[in-house]
Amino acid sequence: MTGVTKRFGPTIAVNDVSFEIWPGRVHALMGENGAGKSTLMKMLAGVHRPDAGQIAIAGRGVTFANPREALAAGVSTVFQELSLLPNLSIAENLFLGREPVGRMGIPDRTEMARRTTAVLAELGMDLDPNTLVANLSIADRQFVEIAHGIKADAQVLILDEPTAALNAADVQVLNSQIEKLRAAGKAIIYISHRMDEIFAICDDVTVMKDGNHVATQPLSELTPDSLIALMVGRELSDLFPDRAADVGPVRLSCKNLTLGSAATPLSFDLHAGEILGLAGLEGQGQSEIVRSLIGRHTPFGGEVAVGGQTLHLPISPERGVRFMQRLGVGFVPEDRKEEGLLLGASIAENIGIGLQAARPGFALLARVRDTAKRIMRDLDVKAQSPAMPVGALSGGNQQKVLLGRYLAADMDVLIIEEPTRGVDIGAKAEIYRLLRALAGQGKAILVLSRETVELIGLCDRLLIVHDRKLVSELAGRDATEHAILNAALTS
Amino acid sequence: MTQPTGTSRKTRAANRLFGRNSRQGNWWAALLIIVMTTILLIATTDDFATPRNASNLLAQAMPLIIVAIGQMIVIVLAGMDLSVGSVMSLTTAILALDGAPIVLIPLVFLAAAAIGLVNGIAIVRLNVHPIIATLSMQFIVLGIAQLLRPVAGGSVPDVVVNVVTGAFLGIPAPVFWAVAVVAIGWKIVHGSRFGLHLFAIGGGVASGQSDTAHNFGLKDRRNIVLAYILSALFAALAGFFIAGRIASGDPGVGSQFALDSITAVAIGGTQLSGGVGGLHGTILGAILMALLANGMNLANLSAFLQGAIKGVILLLVVALQSRKKMGL
Amino acid sequence: MGNLLRSMSRIPPAYFVFAALLATLWITKPQLMNMNVLGIFIRQVAPLGILVLGQMLVMRVRSIDLSGAGVLLLVNYLIASGLLRDVPLPLVLLLSLGIGCLVGLFNGYLVARRRVSAVIATLAVTVIITGFVQFLASGKPPGNMPDVMNDIYKMKWGPVPLPVVLWVALTGLMAVFLSRFVYGRFVMAVGENPTASHFSGVPVERTVLIAHVLAGFFAGVAAIVQSASVAVGSLRLGLEMPIDAVAATILGGVVFGRGDGGVWGPFFGVMCFAFLFVVMTSFGVPEPGKQITRGAIILLAAVFYGLSTRNS
Structure with a gap:
């Protein structure tokens, strides 16, 4: 070649x-x-x-x-x-x-x-x-x-x-x-x-x-x-903002989540104000863990405590997303085009759909135009107007609109798969700053990513997942690619 | 992704019960019902177990068996053909035209092939949903049939009648038809590379890997068009058989067959989502439908109520099949 | 040029067809171009227009409803047969609407919850209802419609026939409902992308279910108007109405999942049907020709959209 x-x-x-x-x-x-x-x-x-x-x-x-x-x-x-x-x-x-x-x-x-x-x-x-x-x-x-x-x-x-x-x-x-x-x-x-x-x-x-x-x-x-x-050995660039000084109370607690009949149960807590990352090699169960929390994966058992309620897993695949949104948990899926955005709909409609979904069907539409405009300004979405179809935007701007949906709905907990997939480097830095700012406001953020460098730079804490179990936990400031690969490969 | 290792024992048992992990689907349920119905009919009626009724039954079942085989070919591909009934009507209308049999008979099959070709091209080239393409074709073809023969009447060539109702060596013609149709159907569905590729293409669609068959180098588009042509040809053959039985043309004769054939295919264990099914299941399904009609006739059930009951059966069968996709 | 073509392809074909039909009629039969005659033509398609409101809704959530034929037949029979002779008429009409909603609920359950193919489910429902009604009637046509219904049907509001007023009013209500209420946004989202809608928190199953209930309701209304338009009940109502509804909806720029034509696109799709059959009759096209046209309209409109979605 x-x-x-x-x-x-x-x-x-x-x-x-x-x-x-x-x-x-x-x-x-x-x-x-x-x-x-x-x-x-x-x-x-x-x-x-x-x-x-x-x-x-x-x-x-x-x-x-x-x-x-x-x-x-x-x-x-x-x-x-x-x-x-x-x-x-x-x-x-x-x-x-x-x-x-x-x-x-x-x-x-x-x-x-x-x-x-x-x-x-x-x-x-x-x-x-x-x-x-x-x-x-x-x-x-x-x-x-x-x-x-x-x-x-x-x-x-x-x-x-x-x-x-x-x-x-x-x-x-x-x-x-x-x-x-x-x-x-x-x-x-x-x-x-x-x-x-x-x-x-x-x-x-x-x-x-x-x-x-x-x-x-x-x-x-x-x-x-x-x-x-x-x-490894890539430079950690100045893409990443500073980490959190301290974290708040537990916002989401996952106990004894069991992914397979023979899998070891795993537990973790997610605190207000922190960004927690699921690291490890691709396809080791990270995505199953987060999708179990919204009912899109059916684990064998476990429970999750969030928003003052304790739920037994698995939860309904049909109603899980809605239920979690009501408890203040927003799930940002990885596949922006297939699972995330309504590509033919406008920016305002995409940002607003989460807010509308929280209302009964026979209610008047919530007014979202101003919210959408505010979010577009805050996130610096580059588009002529909120009425533009999302499909016409660049990857980075699409990702911002997708995140904006959950900002508009004011979620306490954000679960984000691949926050910067298919996004150029400038938009990446903006998204990192945004996530850190959200954590600073007391939101709890759980991130999974294929890019280990991203997780190291962004997260306060890293859970290393291998073969559908948690094999190690590292503090973000101590973590290196070497340490993560080592933990995963030698587990 | 399905993980057989991760599925519970209950799901696996359910899978087996509904024939989900077998490529033939659950055909033995149809067989079981046939056996039970036969026993019931023999026990409760005097007329059922007569040679005359048996031969009658075969002749009654034959058109549905033929058209259901064609229907199955497209359903295995995760498609559907709603135009088969109209093709049958058109066939009887053409056969009842004034003309030499030597012209009319080839014309019937040419017309059917053309209809199947249009269906197939609309689906693979023009990106139209199979149900919409064949639904609109149902009306177009029905219109043509009505133009040729506005009301039932006319007469079909003697040769058509003889081939269908005659006897050879003392054996009634429908028996030969049954043997021939089953042989042709088996050759296409289970005895050819084309048949195997049908299952491959349909299985890819059903499991959400529609590119896989293409990546294996299969000519998926050409096979799909060919399948719709075959479906129309089988419908024409069924129409030919009916034309021989009624000896005239009738634009209304096929109206029930689109849904009846889908019911027969589905009841024989073929999954409407594609990739799973078999010839024997389809034939059993068609026989079961004919048997039920026969039984209901012997029980003097109103023809109208029979129609409603067939609808209920169709709903039950399709509601029991699981599907991931919502909508059409 | 490409942009022009693209924006042309977003305009529902119904508007062009409607203009062409009107022009044809103007040139060939100028004597028909007066308020009274046109009003009668349009009045004839009012039941279809009301049925289309439901069809449009289910097609926008990627489903379809062919059970309107069954509802029409059942309501027609209930009113004409005298089976409910002793029940006051308003109650009978209310019952008709209830039947429509129930059939819709059943369809919705099958399509949204059981994931049954919508064409098969709703066709089977029609087959069942048709068989059942014909069994009740023993195949004989039922009796007369109550005169009062026909009288109301013939009333006018100014120059406009009352059924047309009802149709336009319902269409207007629907337009407001879909553009101003949360449910309308759900419909848009589900049509656009059911998976993404699910992840946004839209109740996908419920949206499809309600669409079917509403479609059943509109089928009930259409059935009442249709019953009022005839003096004698009939058992010969076929699949034509729901199929025409599908054709008018596609012609109006609404096709599985895409609602480009809004509510008024299908409205003009129905208007096309009002004049299409008049024009065809005036050209001496026989009944089967209409059958062919029906199919051809659906096929051509579906090809039109099939090609435009493939290219984008």
Whole structure:
């Protein structure tokens, strides 16, 4: 890959990255959340197209319109997220689009089953190839995904966090499989957050940070510590305002929240005047924790005390958001376009909808124009008028409007997923100052973010989440990226 | 994301009961009701267990079986075809025109293919919701049928009547029809790559990963258009069968079939949200509907009340199927 | 140029169609262009116009209601059959409105709570009611409508027929309700994006449920006006009315989730229907031609919006 760049709107996800991978070697790709690893791999796999730069395989430049073309060129990918169809069997998923046909064009199910059994057996698995994927456990699904990648008989195999759902024994099976593929002369790209695995099976490592290429080195030259040092070490800029001097009483208390049948219960308190962050590697349960509080995730149990009431979890998915808003808890969802804003509606309507929602349906509309104007002024939303549709604003201004909705409704507790996702650097600083000012007014703020630096700079306290439990707590002023990664990775 | 490991035993039991984790859906409930109804009818009426009634029953069930197979093809894709009834009416109207059978019969299927093509293009190219596209097509096609034949009447070519009501080697024609239709249906739905891809595309829509099938390199748009063409062709075949039975053209003959076919498909365990279903369930569903109609006739129930009861059955079946999306 | 096209595509097609129809009528049948004749044409579509108020509401929250046919038939039968001969007329009318609301509540429960496909649910409700009413009537047409209803129907307020006054008044009320009350804002939000509405604290299910109840209520009102317009009850009321209501609503710029046309867009959509069938009759188009037009209007208007949403 040479000089590969990918932009999403104003944000540059991958900036001018070049590196080479070799047959017969396992190449680790490392970096913090949002470093651009996944985007880079999606370009290699044909999901995204690079805006600039070149991908060459065995010296020949290639462009992929879709994953199928990448596969045909010998690049096979096992992604983290679901790419199997739940209503098809393992065999059907493995052969979808290239089913062997027998007499009269009838798909040859015996042949598919036979070959599937063989591929699964190579991975040491003994599953009925006719089982529907919907009926598999998460770990088995992951193995089927891997089998899918291996079966393609590709020259380049990308494994994106293949072990996230696997236990130690399964990881062993996978590792021996990777050894075999390496011996067969395949080039393998391996993304993982587990240090021990990286050092056990990889030959080289490429480290990325903020979309940029940091280093490509043989792993023999590195220690776990020096590798973490390569991944972190960003300057804490003056984006961040000062921290709170002292905090007030408990505003929201979460007790014995249990995310899975076998998960360890977790408890935490959120105080007035503080910003509390949920840190850790991506997808370790942070989002499930906050969504459990508003009924959008169904935990196994637990209770939450807020606004003078104690609620037993899980709470109703249908009424949870409204109920929590009545208790003064505002939830700002991560996905601004799908879950947050009404893109076709005006700024004033978007800011006001929270206020209106608190009123009965057959009441007159609350007058929100002045409130909206005030909030637009306070948050410095750059728009001609409150009547402009939100969809026409930039990401930063959209995010401010979304936050403005909860300011207008005067919530005591704010739960914010990804406060600055897809927002440019100037707006980020403004949003940090705003959140700090809100905390200063006595509001309690719970934040989760993929950007560890953001959490360190912004939060008073950090809870490190790993594998759906709280593994550590750090004070914001003492926290470093190194310490957080260390806490998460060595838990 | 669904996590089988995280689901409680109760949900899993419920899943199994409603056939949620099987690709065929819950077809055995239909079978169970058929068996029970048959026993009940044999026990309570004298006329049911006669060869004449059995042959009658098959002939009565045949149009619904045919049209339900077509309906199932689009429902598995997470679509729906409300225009099938009008296509049936149009078919009888065309067959009752003055003309040589050699012209009329191909014309019927050409017209149906064209209607399916328009439906499919409106849906995949022009971004119209399947229900709206086929609902409007229902009226357009019905209008054309009424233009050709304002009221029931005329006569269809003898060959059509003979093919439907005759007998060969002493075996009534509907038996051959049943064998042929089941064979064709099986070939399309379960015996071809196209059929498997239908399930893949519909399953992607139902589980909120509508890009997945496309990423596997399936020609999703072409398959969807083809499915609507097939649905219309099956409807035309059903119309052909009815035309043979009534030996005339009737623009009102198909009016019940859009909803009846959806009921039959749904009662056979096919999920209206897509990706789950099967041919045997659909056939069982259609037979069940015919059996109920037969039973209600034998019990001398008013035809009007029968219509209402069919509506109640449809509501019950669709209300029991779970769906995430709200609205259309 | 692109901007002009885009803003053109936000104007409901109903206005253009209405202007074109009026012009056609003016040129081909100038003798019809007087207050009395036009009033009668418009009076004919008053029940449709009232039905459209409900249809528009449910379509704005991404649902649809085809049960109006059932409500119409049931109310028509109740008033004409003499089944409630001994009950005072106002009470019968009140009962009719209640029936409408109940049917709407049932639809709303199925669509919002049980997540049943709205087309299937409301079609099935129509099938059930139709079968039931025909069973009660044994397929024979019911008796006469009370004369007093027809007399009221024929009254005028100045030059304007009373049913038209009712229609315009209800439309005006609806416009105020949707633009000045919280519920109207909920409707806008749910249509725009149900998920985002949920996260904003909008009661999504309740909004859809109430939309269906209101649609049922308007179906009840439309049924009363329709019953008043005929001398004799009928069992031959088909799906045409609710389908025309869908067509008029789409023509008026309101389509699943998008309310660009407001309340008056669909109003003019109905006005189009007032003149469409007159123009078609004057050109000698037979009844099936109207059937085709019905379908074609829905399809073309849906294509119009399908393409404009795909491009944005």
